[in-house]
Amino acid sequence: MNNKRIKYFFLASVLIQMFVITSLATGSPLLTMPVVEGGSLPWGNLMTAVMFVLFPLNFLIIRSTRKVHPIPLKVFRICVLASLVLGVLWIPVTYLLSGNWSASFSGQDNASEIWWAYTYATPILPFAGYFLMRILTMFFKPK
Template sequence: MYKRKIYFFSSLIITLSTIIIFATGSSLLTLAINNSNTIPLGTFITWVGLISLPMSIFWGIQELRKPTTNFNKFLSSFLKLIILLAILWVPISYLLAGNLSFNFSEKTVFQGGQTAMKCFWFLTYGISIGALSTICLYWISLLFKK
């Protein structure tokens, strides 16, 4: 139980810190982490934030870690899929953009083009919306619990 609390609070602090960094438009997001200024720190801040959001839900709700009902088993499986997509966000996004800055242009080819950009935003928003919808559906299910 002690480790679970550490994992939960660590994930929650990382999630809230990421939200604050994005809300304030911190210069950390554009800070280059390599000599050629092609990889912004914001890429990894976003990645850690996208992983920590569903992880804080996973570690915060025991019923999603060890589900007892079929609906909660579904929610748990869905949340684990969201966690997997969050972990794979940088590799998938790199394949879509062709760079770690995740810059897209008006190319006619898929990689780095407009279609890839739509897939990138769908993936990015899907991770956040999927995690938040999981917790909302769980809370709604508590209202109907006998």
């Protein structure tokens, strides 16, 4: 991809994420509407999954601008790719843990705790990878 396309992708991604975060923060009625009429997958879950996929991709785009030693860079990329995989699998994992597409847990304390940890880990992993990379760059200088 050329630089112009990457910049457009990044801008579109940030705008989509801002829309999703604003919708989630304001409790938009769109969040509870089903994606398919008569279906049980709400737009809020689909929007969150899209955000969870776009977020680590943005970290990869931003990170590609500086030279870093291969070891810290590998730690960073593993964390970001793990976050990307978690984001792609967020809807299926949500369904498996809750038994429904709307992620409503009823009396399943253990499953809901796992789901919350999974949901929090997905966007936190890129930050953790970035900070680990920054710490490791103190010990590993670029060639």
